[in-house]
Amino acid sequence: MLVLLALVLTSVMVHAQNDQSDIISIDCGITKGSTYTDYSTGISYVSDAEFIDSGEIHNISVASDKQLSTLTSFPNNTRNCYTLRPKNGKGTRFLIRASFMYGNYDFKNRLPVFDVYLGPDYWDTMRFNSSSQPRTMEIIHVLLSDFMHVCLVNTNRGTPFISSIEVRPLANDMYNETDAGSLYAATRENFGSKSTTVRYEADKYDRLWGPSEPTTPDYISLNTSYNVSAGSSPNLQLPFDIMGSAVTPKNLNLSFDIEWDPINTSDTFFIYMHFAEIEQLKRNQTREFNIYLNGKLWYEHLNPLNHTTTTIPSSEPEAIASRYTLTINKTRNSTLPPIINALELYVLKKLPQKQTEDQDASAIWSIKSVYGVKRHWQGDPCAPRETLWIGLVCSYNDADLPRIISLNLSTSGLSGEIHPGLASLTMIETLDLSNNNLTGPVPDFLSKLNSLKVLNLKGNNFSGRIPKELLAKSKKGSLQLSFDDKDSCDTKHCVNKVKKILVPVIATVASIFVIMTALTTIWMIKKQKAHEKRKTSKGLEIKKQKYTYSEIKSITDNFKVVIGKGGFGEVYHGHIGDVQVAVKMLSASSQQGDKEFQAEAYLLLSVHHRNLTSLVGYCIEGKHKGIIYEYMANGNLQTHLFDTSSKVLNWEERLQIACDAAKGLEYLHHGCKPPIVHRDVKCNNILLNEKFQAKLADFGLCRAFPTEAATHISTEVAGTPGYLDPEYYLSYRLTEKSDLYSFGVVLLVIITDGDVKSVVDPRMLEDFDEDSALKAVELAMACVADTPNRRPTMNDVVMGLNECLVAERARRETKVVDSSTEIVSVDLEDAR
Template identity: 45%
Template sequence: MDYTLELIFVLKAWRVVVLVIGILGNWKLAKGDNEHVERKLVDHVPGFISIDCGATEDYLDDGTGIFYKSDTDFIDTGTNSNISPSNQYAHPNFGRQIINLRSFPQGKKNCYTMKPEQGKNSNYLIKFYFYYGNYDNKNKTPKFDVYVGVNFVYTFENLDVHTLWYFDVIHVPTSDIIYVCFINTGSGIPFISALELRPLDKSLYPFNFGALINSWRYDLGSTTTSVRFIRYENDVYDRLWYTYSKLPNSVPINNSSVIEIQNNNDSYQLPLEVLRTAIQPSSGYHYLSSSDVLDYIEGSKYYVCFHFAEIAILTQGMKREFIINVNEGSYISDRITLDYLKPLSICLNRTFDSLRFVINATTGSDLPPILNAFEVYGVIPQYNLHKPTNSRDVAAIMDIKQKLRISREDWQVDPCVPKELTWSGLTCNSSDDTSMIISLNLSSSKLTGEIPFSLFNLTALQYLDLSYNELTGSVPKFLAQLPNLKALNLSGNQLNGSIPEDLIQKSRNGSLVFSFGKKPDLCLSIPCTKEKKKPKRELIVALVATSMVVLVLLLLIFCALAIYKRKGRERASRSNFKIRNQQYNYSEVVQITDNLKTVIGEGGFGKVYLGILKDETQVAVKLLSTSSKQGYKEFRAEAQLLMIVHHKNLVSLVGYCDEGENKALIYEYMANGNLKQNLSVTNTNVLNWNQRLQIAMDAAHGLEYLHNGCKPPIIHRDLKTSNILLDENMRAKIADFGLSRAFATENESHISTSLAGTLGYLDPESQTSGNLNKKGDVYSFGIVLFELITGRPAIMRGREKNTHILDWVYPIIESGDIGSIVDPRLRGEFYTNSAWKAVEIAMSCIPSPAIQRPDMSQVLVELKECLDLETAHGRSHTLAIEANETTSSIPFTMSSMELQSDISALAR
């Protein structure tokens, strides 16, 4: 009995031991599995960047063994969305990545930023996955463009709502950072499901003719009846291989032996599953040929790679030898032989307009050819690719963006390239080598801090506008050292200290249009003499005592003034204002105008009469009509404004009459009337091209003075051809300031007021916002400039409808026909390059977002260049005519070089 109990006890003990061992074993296995997972999470494939777009957490994908990250570290715009369960589907190769996505409802350009470990020392395979899945319940896939860096690579469009779409790009980077951007083209909201980047050995896929996109990789010889994909971990580069059973008149062959892919010269490292199968010609055939499957590959040109591995055991003396023939002899390879179980990859470093290949056995071959796999890529031609902006300019503008805390949606990736995606506020030049920033307009951008030194590195910069921000510190000396700077506007900031002498000198000699505002903290003297002495204690006591006395006196004066003003308001009427210019009584006005004899103009205020002063000086007398509703308000505003502004390109006020209900303003007389009259088709004296450019220059000078020379700045609000007057020498002056307004403070970027102006010249943005600023005048100036160029009015009257000048000119500009743009009454007597330059200036003035328009100082410099082009051409034209007249009777003809220059300009 005791023995039995002892035996039972022993058995129970063994059960406990076995149980403990089992528990320990399971714990060890579990620990081993966890260690394996942790290893994969930490030691993911070097260089792989795998982004599950729209995911909320990082994870290891069970199906692929790839570690995916959410995209929060790669982009800070966009919205996460999930595909509804009813629209999801399981896929062994793309499972978890297609149940969510990131869309971009805001902004035209949204970009991912990737910084691979290898930097620009590697090429990269970039893979894109799109699954719409009706996530937004619109049941319609969008259309949008995809860019890698500065280059367009693909347009996503016209897909079924439940189709998973994949494409890839082989990218050769020019920097250590790679940008992938999605561009809203106005046909739906861009989105992306997954984005993957894989480093490639630089020896792979050699090409020097463009960029490779949208690959198709065919794994041949598979006996499976269903379509399958092969990717990582089978493919070390995570390429996507599509099983394709056979080409026409071919049969599959396979081998399960180990194929050496590591220790050979083939760096392509195709998956073993791909190399172990192949095709060869069917019985009775000695060649392999491609099929129409290649017609489905997008791209105007094609790039192809062939992959071989001998998987058949050849008997003694037997030989397999073949050649590759593409497009009926446009390319023929050397004789190709294979070593048993050793891969060979052949990528043709050239492109083909179409792609048909035949692999033929040579006459000396005992066996037919084989083919294990091939790849076909579409090609983006070299001429469609852009070179990025000058790296020094990029570094500078990125530093400026950071230092000044600029947060604009479109300030992403390259600042200048492509041209249609140039950052707002920038203008760039373009050349075959690189693009550089020539204009930077950051006016009214709420900038703070000091002017950054990085601006010094923008060596091509011609125009810099930092006006109406909160910039502090001194005006830096390096601004005067920018070699190409032509216009600088620092008005409306909190700058202090002295202005560098070199800037003052450049402004005085005319090489720089410099606006800085009349700030009490800025000093023109060298050195600045504004240093304040520290007051002594005795002085402080005296000042306090004096201040008390002054305060008492001020209180007494204030009380007296209050009584005086109250009584004054009781006596005053709206006519009681005084101006400093000579005052005339009404009888003198009647005498000056010879009893109001000659009417030379008329407006909302009343009529304008020709007058002659006692010294025989001719004047224009603007007489306020008693029936005018708004006339008095405009009359008063104009009189007050013209007392404080004086410029050679603004009409001068000679005197005024303020006698009861009789009110008049007397101006200098402009002998040639207004610009509208001179551009009219009824005018027989047609303005020549040089006169038109000079008139534009004069008007720009006047407007630039109002914007940047007056403190506070003044906006005209009604700039048009009828308000630009011409003197006896056809020089222009701006008139009619009845609607003009000054900014309340110099730091204001706009004013809110009732809409005013003339139909056809009104800034579209101000019409919707009600805010008026200097850029509204710039828009009006652009319309005036188009009128000067075309000879057409801002609004062209028609029988059925009226046409705005911009609607008429846009299509012609796009066609590149400068002869149809310029006023036909000039009979072609203008320089083509000058005309195109004028059109470009006018176009720069009229973008709908006001922030994209230049400052008038920049417009002024551009017009000077335009006029210089015409003047220089006129001199060379005259010299050529004189040379012909002295050497032969052959009439002057344009030189072939000059003709080519004009053709090039026209093409631009």
């Protein structure tokens, strides 16, 4: 019975010692779902397939370790990231190790060079000396997030790859020097040991200790079979396999020197030297020595304790030097030469960039998982800025962590109900879920997102009513809410409501119509007689809207200054009192006649929006016909998009102009009943006032649909070549999507100035948010899709451009706001 109990207890102790629940061991390139336990270390490894959704797996025919016999390479995408979530995350100190072995897996026999990042921060550049020599990167780092990202970045010098990733939690009182930054392992030397690397299980933290034996007869190895206690270094928990061996000179007066050259001239080091007396000294024997670094006394009068560890670490980063030399000399009182058991060298590594706030990161990762988002979403969502996830806009504040403020998942193939993880995006301002297959009710938690300003739910299959709080916010103007009419209530409720209301409405509609017609007629007469005045955008009150030809001549100083020309005629500069105006006169040779003149005058009289030019007055006197409208001091957009323009519009200004023009079109399409199609959207017809606010102009070709239900009208083709929708040209079917095509061309011109090869106007000197520009290009390309039904709506365009503008403004705000002896020469390149 006692024997059985002992066996049980032994089993429990072994199991506890080998508990690996808090470590991460990934063998890259093994089959998805497969696991194994390494026979030499007892470490259990898993496939990397659960930590990344890209890459190609390969085998290596000859490898020293099993973990090096496979790898994952990344021929696609510039940046590919593994995302890990350790059991203990934020605030925990970890040893993080990445291993690489080329092994000519691609049969190209060309050693690649690529960068490795830890989260948003540059870790190091991976270089190889030979195809058969493995390399490692190891760092001691305190996580500031629950998420850990190891990213491989293609620098156009070969395809990045990786063999394994290992993450080991350390005790919080180990290597406290990480308070100054992270510690990048340069080397660990196990002096006096045989030619094997010491790691787990001998070292419970799985540090890699390389063997370092004497290479000349002047130095000898020392070994002991007795235990070496922790002594003054209990926190480092150095294993017996390390402290049980040492090196010492044979000659009493011979020093022990260690030299190394830094790989980078800016590297600063932390040094850990470990000592223990492992010889049985006689009564008349003493061992005492001093340590010098580059000739300066570093530590004095060290007496290593009998079979007890003493660790001497750097108290602060060592001064930068082109070469470092540690020299250990005996003191005058010592009867024995110096001794050393082990050495650790670390480069201080600053990793300053902040990762996305954990709440937002968790939310967006769960959204990616639940919906299976088919985008290259890898690494940290918001950091670094240049790799911001497509569809996201983040806010950046030096005092705070990056937060997600905009999420565009339009046309992303989402299905199922709206995921509750969205409720955790508490700082979100814009959320676009349009044109997916989302079902179920629109959840109440969307109403609790207090920062939400724009919400687009159109093009889904929701059931039930839109939450009252969302509708209330929309009515107050604090939320721009877009949804399909069918989503405003559930089918049963709507049917009952219609039954209750429809009958009495039908019974009284005729009488109401008569009454409303009479009231409208009276109101129009009163308005014309008593309120025959209008304010321009400058605040000018025009007593009348109809002007005589002689008055037009006076206003324009006899048509003295021409400020524009078009198919309608010439446009003249003028004044009414102290206020500048523009006067467009119909020329006798104009290809546009009375019909177009009347169409423009009528539209300017009937529609009013801050992004449409305002009517001041008109003239109809015999053959003289003209329209007076507000003067736009900065002319049309086209004049500012040529190399000869004195002012180069920056990216924020271009986006604002695009937003303004889009809002004008959005009003015509969705704010007018029935909807109006402009038909001649182009850069020349986008005018800019003194503040560079954009307004749509030239409404002579506008057409209104006969009824709101009409999807198109048939009409002769009119418009400007280059901006004209090919579908409209072929079918003569005019729809709102015709304007979308033209606006897409305008947007491309704004971005590129017509030079598609340069993509973004080089005159902006790359001073713009790249993701914002990419989003704008995506919007423009969506607008000019060959098939009209694949084009977005103007609502969608306005939302998308607003996102681009938010991202660019956030960016701009952040921008403001070898050895002297034959014993040891540490080669840091090989050590890594």
